[in-house]
Amino acid sequence: MRRNRMEILKVCDMKKEVMLLTGAGQIGMAIARRMGYGMKIVVGDKRMENAQAVADTMNRAGFDVLPVEMDLSSRVSILGLIETAQQYGEIAMLVNAAGVSPSQASVETILKVDLYGTAVLLEEVGKVIRQGGTGVTISSQSGHRLPALGAEIDAQLACTPTEELLSLEVLQPSHIRDTLHAYQLAKRCNVKRVMSEAVRWGERGARLNSISPGIIVTPLALDEFNGVRGEFYKKMFAQCPVHRPGTADEVANVAELLMSNRGAFITGSDFLVDGGATAAYFYGSNLE
Numbered sequence: 454m455r456r457n458r459m460e461i462l463k464v465c466d467m468k469k470e471v472m473l474l475t476g477a478g479q480i481g482m483a484i485a486r487r488m489g490y491g492m493k494i495v496v497g498d499k500r501m502e503n504a505q506a507v508a509d510t511m512n513r514a515g516f517d518v519l520p521v522e523m524d525l526s527s528r529v530s531i532l533g534l535i536e537t538a539q540q541y542g543e544i545a546m547l548v549n550a551a552g553v554s555p556s557q558a559s560v561e562t563i564l565k566v567d568l569y570g571t572a573v574l575l576e577e578v579g580k581v582i583r584q585g586g587t588g589v590t591i592s593s594q595s596g597h598r599l600p601a602l603g604a605e606i607d608a609q610l611a612c613t614p615t616e617e618l619l620s621l622e623v624l625q626p627s628h629i630r631d632t633l634h635a636y637q638l639a640k641r642c643n644v645k646r647v648m649s650e651a652v653r654w655g656e657r658g659a660r661l662n663s664i665s666p667g668i669i670v671t672p673l674a675l676d677e678f679n680g681v682r683g684e685f686y687k688k689m690f691a692q693c694p695v696h697r698p699g700t701a702d703e704v705a706n707v708a709e710l711l712m713s714n715r716g717a718f719i720t721g722s723d724f725l726v727d728g729g730a731t732a733a734y735f736y737g738s739n740l741e
Contacts, residue, residue, distance in 0.1 A: 468542035469493040469517070470583070473534070474550070475525060475574060477503035479671040480591055481550030482511065483701035484708040488548075489516060493541040497523030497534045498551070525551045525570035526562075528615075531577055539581065546712060547578045547588035547661075555595075555636040556680035560629055564619060567639035572615045575650040575661065586659040587712040590647060591704070594667045594727040595633070596640030598734060611645035618642075633682075640665065644723045651721030660720035662711045667727025668698040692737055694729030 472489045474481050477498035485494055485507075494511065496518055498504040504520035511518045521537055524530040538544055552567045571590060578588065602610075606623050613621060622628065629635050647663040654661045668674055668686055678686055690697055707724050710716045725731060 470545040471495060471538045471542045472546040472548065473497070473538050473544050473578065474507075474548045475523065475534070476549065476551030476591070477507040477520075478550055479701040480666065480669060480704050481548050482507050483705040484548045484550070484589065484712075485518075486511065486514070486516070487705045487709045488546060488712050492517070492545065493538075494518040495521055495534065495538040495541070497521045499524050525574065526565040527570075528573050528577070531570070531574050535577055535581060543583040543586075544578060544581055545583045545586045547574075547582065547586075547590075548708070549574055549588070549590040552591070554676060554680075555632040556677050556682065558632065560626065560632055560635040563632060563635040563639055564624060567636065568624070568642045569615065569618055571639075571643050572618055572646045575646055576615055576653075579650050579654045579657070579659070579661070582654060582657055582659045584658045586654075586657070587716075588654070588659070588661045589708050589711055590643060590661075590663045592643040592647075592663045592665040592723065593636070593640040594665050594725060594731050595637045596644055596665060597725055597731050599634075599637040599641050602641065607645055610642040611649040647723065648721045655720065660711075660716070662716075662719060662721070663723040664704060664707055664711070665723055665725045665727070666699060666704050667693075667725075667730045669701055669704060670698050671701060674698065689730050689733075693727070693733045697728065699726065699728055 470492045472485060472492045472494045474485050474494055474496040477496055494516060496504050496507050501522040508518040508520040521534055523534040549571060553562055609621055644663055647661055651661045704726055707726050711719055
C-alpha cells in the first residue's frame with residue numbers, strides 16, 4: 454500500500470534517539486560508529502572543522518551526524534550543545550571523548566577542560582538522559598598512576614559541587630608539579646565523578662561508566678610520541694605485556710559492552726584498557 458505525502462512527512466519528522474558525542478577524535482568516532490546507527494548523533498568539538506570532518510566521514514557511511522561547535526570548559530557551551538541535541542529527540546547515549554593533552558596544554562587548561570568540563574557535562578547530561586540511557590566518558594591510564602590521595606580527597610573530587618571543584622586545595626598551583634600531574638589529577642577526578650554521578654543517573658534508570666585507555670594510536674597520541682615524553686612511550690611499548698599501542702576500535706569494543714544490554718549490571722565503574730602498561734609500571738621493569 455502506498456503512503457500518502459502527509460504520512461511520509463510525518464515519518465520523516467519523527468524524532469530519533471540521540472547520541473551526544475563530545476570530542477571529534479578517533480576514539481569517540483569509533484564508539485559512535487559501533488553504537489550510533491539509527492540514532493541522531495550530535496558531535497561537539499571546540500574546533501568546528503574537527504566536528505565537521507567526523508560528521509562528513511560518518512554521514513558518507515550512512516550515519517546521521519550533526520556537527521556543533523562546543524567548548525567543554527564552558528557550562529554555557531555545554532548547555533547549548535544539550536539544547537541542540539534535544540531538538541532531535543531524547544538523549545539516549547553520551548560518549549565523552551573530549552580532552553586536551555599534557556604535552557599541548559597548560560595546567561590551567563587541563564583542569565578547566567578535562568576536570569571541570571567533564572564534571573559539568575556528566576552533571577548536566579544526567580539531568581536529561583533518557584530513562585534507561587547509557588554513557589561512557591574516556592579517562593586515561595594516567596589516573597591509575599597517581600598515588601592514592603586518601604578517602605577525604607577522593608570524596609572531594611567525587612562530590613564537591615562543580616562550580617567549587619577548581620577551588621579545592623589539592624588542585625591549587627602550589628600542589629601541582631607539572632602538566633602531567635595536572636592531567637593525572639583530572640583523570641582521577643573523572644573516575645570519581647563517574648562513581649558519584651552514576652548514583653544520580655541511576656535515579657533515571659540510566660548507567661554511566663568510564664574507560665581509561667592506555668596509549669591509543671590517534672593524532673593526539675602521535676603528538677605525544679613526538680613530544681617531550683616520547684622516549685618514555687617507546688620504553689612503555691617495549692616493556693608492557695602486549696608490546697604495542699592500542700587502537701580506537703579496541704576501546705570501542707569495551708564501550709560496546711558497557712553501553713549495550715550486555716552491560717546492564719555495570720555502572721559507576723572504570724575499565725583500564727592499556728595492554729598491561731599500568732601493570733608493568735607498578736610490577737615490571739622501572740619505566741621512570
